[in-house]
Amino acid sequence: xxxxxxxxxxxxxxxxSAADIEKLRLWRNLPRVRTNSFDQCEISSDEQQRxxxxxxxxxxxxYLLFGQNDKAIGCLSFTAITATSxxxxxxxxxxxxxxxxxxxxxxxxxxxxxxxxxxxxxxAEVLAHNPGPAKVHRLFGYTEGEPRLHRFADGREEQxxxxxxxxxxxxxxxxxxxxxxPASVQExxxxxxxxxxxxxx
Amino acid sequence: MTDLRATILDTLHxxxxxxxxxxxxxxxxxxxxxxxxxxxxxxxxxVAMLEEQLEFDPFTLSDxxxxxxxxxxxxACYEQAPRP
Numbered sequence: 001x002x003x004x005x006x007x008x009x010x011x012x013x014x015x016x017s018a019a020d021i022e023k024l025r026l027w028r029n030l031p032r033v034r035t036n037s038f039d040q041c042e043i044s045s046d047e048q049q050r051x052x053x054x055x056x057x058x059x060x061x062x063y064l065l066f067g068q069n070d071k072a073i074g075c076l077s078f079t080a081i082t083a084t085s086x087x088x089x090x091x092x093x094x095x096x097x098x099x100x101x102x103x104x105x106x107x108x109x110x111x112x113x114x115x116x117x118x119x120x121x122x123x124a125e126v127l128a129h130n131p132g133p134a135k136v137h138r139l140f141g142y143t144e145g146e147p148r149l150h151r152f153a154d155g156r157e158e159q160x161x162x163x164x165x166x167x168x169x170x171x172x173x174x175x176x177x178x179x180x181x182p183a184s185v186q187e188x189x190x191x192x193x194x195x196x197x198x199x200x201x
Numbered sequence: 202m203t204d205l206r207a208t209i210l211d212t213l214h215x216x217x218x219x220x221x222x223x224x225x226x227x228x229x230x231x232x233x234x235x236x237x238x239x240x241x242x243x244x245x246x247x248v249a250m251l252e253e254q255l256e257f258d259p260f261t262l263s264d265x266x267x268x269x270x271x272x273x274x275x276x277a278c279y280e281q282a283p284r285p
Contacts, residue, residue: 006261032236069266095235096270098260099248102241132240135220139242181242182249184258 008188009098011108012067013076013195020065021052024075027093036091036130038160041153064112066090066105073097076109078117085121086113100185106136107178107189114167116194121164128159137163140177208254209276213239216247230273237272257284 016024025048027033034040043051055061060081066074073094078086088109092101113122124142126134127150138144142163150160178186217224217239224238234244252258259282260266269275 006258007264007266008261009266032233068268092235095233096268097235098266098268099234099275100241100245103245132222132242135240136242182245184248184252184261185245 006184006187008184008191009068009101009104010191010193011104011188012193013064013108013112014067016052016063016065016075018052020072021048023072023093024048024063027075027091030093033091033093036127038125038127038150039153062117066092066108068097068101073101074105076105076112078113080123081117081119084119085123086117086119087123087125088113089124098188100182100188102132102136103181103185104188104192106140107174108192108194110140110165110167110170110174111192112194114170119167121166124163124165126161126163128161134161134163137165139180141165141169141173203280205255205279206276209251209279212250212254213247216243216250220246228272230271230276232272233270234272234275251279255279257282 022045025043025045028037029042034042055063060079062078062081064076064078065072066076071094074090074092076088076090078088080087090105090109092105098104110122113119124133124137126137128134128147142165145162145164147159147161149157151157178189213228214224216222220240220243222239222243225232225236228237239247248258248260259278260268262282267278269278
């Protein structure tokens with residue numbers, strides 16, 4: 001079968017809107033998502049409304065819907081954005097996703113940080129009990145810094161793995177990183193759209 | 202157990218071991234893939250290895266694909282795929 005005959009998922013990113021925030025709240029409150037979050041409290045509808053209102057005019061935070069083919073499946077966020085760096089995070093709200101989607105999120109985050117935000121460095125933090133994202137960060141060539149301790153609202157503490165990526169290297173490394181991944185991921189990476197496009201169908 | 206199901210499960214366990222992923226126990230058909238213990242890289246490798254063995258990837262055969270939520274649905278995608 002040729003590449004042209006294979007149907008790989010189309011990945012798209014678009015800024016969140018008021019119409020999305022209840023869906024985001026429901027996703028964010030899923031136990032599977034909360035357990036890997038730094039703030040594990042359930043979020044009320046009022047809190048979500050206040051959070052969204054607070055984003056207006058705040059250039060230090062950018063929240064994007066992460067889409068696959070014709071539906072939004074998760075959220076990708078950039079926070080603590082400065083002229084040179086930001087932290088990123090994500091969660092998948094939907095469970096019916098293309099196998100390998102986490103790798104596409106990783107690629108999209110680096111592409112977006114470099115091309116749309118023009119950053120020099122991208123930071124990522126992962127709770128130590130969550131080995132999947134940490135493994136992918138290492139695979140992509142993130143530099144691992146000193147871990148730190150995080151204290152949850154209920155007093156529990158957990159180690160946080162801290163990563164950073166010099167984005168000046170991403171353009172050079174991207175083909176090499178993709179070449180180390182299964183062919184379908186390489187092909188799907190060619191269908192990542194960093195800006196909304198007219199037809200998601 | 203069908204040959205196809207056995208092939209998928211055997212390969213899944215092999216990939217999990219290779220990738221040092223701790224699979225949930227029991228790993229039955231109701232397990233949600235995102236909670237199975239196999240990570241995103243593991244699933245990408247699993248699908249690639251199955252394509253080598255079976256000579257098809259059910260997730261690339263249609264332009265309106267239905268992606269699996271659970272392990273049972275993942276296996277069904279292979280069992281019900283129109284072979285090229």
